[in-house]
Amino acid sequence: MDYIKSDRNFKLIVLGGSAGSFSVVSKILSQLKPDFKIPLVLSLHRLKHVRSGLVESLSYKSAIEIIEPCDKDKINNNFAYLAPSNYHLFVEFDGTLSLSTEESNNHSRPSIDYTLSSAAYAYRDKTLGILLTGANRDGAQGLKDIADHNGYTIVQDPKTCDIDTMPLAALRLFTPNQILTPDQIVQFLNSLPQ
Amino acid sequence: MQNSEEDITIKEYLQILKDSSPYDFSEYSDNSIYRRIHKVMRDYRLSLNELVAKTKSDQEFVEQIVEAVTVNTTELFRDPSVWVYILQKLLPQFKNNPNINIWHAGCSSGQEVYSNLILLDHLGLLKQSTVYATDISQKVLDQAKKGVYKYRFNLNYIENFNQVLGVNEPKVDFSKYFDINESEDRIVVKDFLRTLPKFMKHDLVQEKLPFYNKFDIIFCRNVLIYFNSGLQSRIIQRFHDNLFPGGSMILGTHEAITGFFKTKFVKNGPVYLKSNVFHFKY
Known part of the structure; x- marks a missing residue:
């Protein structure tokens, strides 16, 4: 397999995942270069019964600091922002994050669609969207919104997914720029100009 | 469009x-x-x-x-750890107060109002408590007054309740405060709680406050996130003006106060205490 790289300049990376995504996200975060600058926004579904502890578990190996943001927190370089349990997380035009307790979307709060779409509108072609394994179609439309706004899109290779419903839902809607394995996603991210 | x-x-x-x-x-x-x-x-x-x-x-x-x-999602004992703090650390401080004034601003369909009343009852503080609950929407207030919620959709209410009141002795059962009717798919708040709060229609943004007294505790959870920063500050100023010195303000777990107001409140666990330090008005 070719070495995957890109020289596009991104201002924001948004990443969505559901069932099975914990280990993939954990792998990506742990293998990022320690000086990885571009901020990451993570919208991950959680099991209702295990609402707390996700940020701690991901932080354990992560190369960069992970924060569960408060409403209207500014997005800074060198950080990853994890949607807090039971809130939707939105990216705003002024480079801040906002939260909402609106109704669930696709039975999910946080809704990956909401996070990804808001990033598409706010950061347009400076957005990199990544959709990982999951058992639900939340996220597919949001990733398409990023593509429609000239952002760059990556879907996890369904063959490498614990549950491929989410990536397949995205692939039915549109054709992303890349379909990559978790290892290739890491390569891609670490090749980006910082 | x-x-x-x-x-x-x-x-x-x-x-x-x-x-x-x-x-x-x-x-x-x-x-x-x-x-x-x-x-x-x-x-x-x-x-x-x-x-x-x-x-x-x-x-x-x-x-x-x-x-x-307006967004009207709320749940019973949302964020159980916050309610454990309220039960164990905050409310017991009021046990010698002849009056405890509490305001739920933006109470929606009332679940957190009842969460708080349950804790007050558990600590024997119900008699001296006056609880006001306001919202911009009459429809959700009517729902709050009825105290009727879906059962199956809200099974997490019972889980949250047990995390707060089912852990330490004396354990309390959900049925002390709610009638569960599984066949009609609903839970109903018992009358001795349901009749206590004073529910009032009130627009936090526009209207004068519908009461004269100051407050020991103001709950305003996950309301400010829908406002821009300028409006957030004005509402927090309003809460500050209407709290007794040392009074408590409880926001959503991911709502923070910023800038100037950081000096006017001291954060203690999940609770913002009105600081007693004198500040010039800006």
Whole structure:
């Protein structure tokens, strides 16, 4: 397999995942270069019964600091922002994050669609969207919104997914720029100009 | 909205709503209010121009818009760890107070009002407590007064309840405070709690406060996230003005106060205490 790289300049990376995504996200975060600058926004579904502890578990190996943001927190370089349990997380035009307790979307709060779409509108072609394994179609439309706004899109290779419903839902809607394995996603991210 | 007849923007619509009704959403946070207005347009199948026409001519419809635009998701003991703190650390401080005044601002359908009343009852503080609960929407207030909630959809209420009151001795059973009717798929707050709160329709943004007394505790959870920063500050100032010295303000777990107000409150666990330090008004 070719070495995957890109020289596009991104201002924001948004990443969505559901069932099975914990280990993939954990792998990506742990293998990022320690000086990885571009901020990451993570919208991950959680099991209702295990609402707390996700940020701690991901932080354990992560190369960069992970924060569960408060409403209207500014997005800074060198950080990853994890949607807090039971809130939707939105990216705003002024480079801040906002939260909402609106109704669930696709039975999910946080809704990956909401996070990804808001990033598409706010950061347009400076957005990199990544959709990982999951058992639900939340996220597919949001990733398409990023593509429609000239952002760059990556879907996890369904063959490498614990549950491929989410990536397949995205692939039915549109054709992303890349379909990559978790290892290739890491390569891609670490090749980006910082 | 690619329709060429859509010659006004949502911002302009909010101004029209403000001019033709008692409601002002112009300082709500852009992204969320736009999303909600689009939802109203979808639900009612209206273009923005049609929405304007109906808003100007139909006051009853305006009330429906207010209900549709405001977010009314709440749950019993949302964020159990916050309620454990309230139970173990905050409320016991009031046990020698002859009066405890509490305000739930933006109470929605009342679940957190009842969460708090349950803790007050558990600590034997119900008699000296006066609990006000306000919201902009009459519809959710009516629901709150009835104290009837879906059962199956809200099974997490019982889990949350048990995390707060089912752990330490004496353990308390959910049925002490609620009648569960599985066949009709509902849970009902028992009358001895249900009749206590004073529910009032009140718009936090626009109206004078509907009471004269100051408060020991103000709950306002996950309301400020829908406002822009300027409006957030004004509402927090309002809470500050209406708290007794040392009084407590409880926000959502991911709502923070910023800038100037950091000096006016001291954070203690999940609770913001009104600081007693004297500050000049700016």
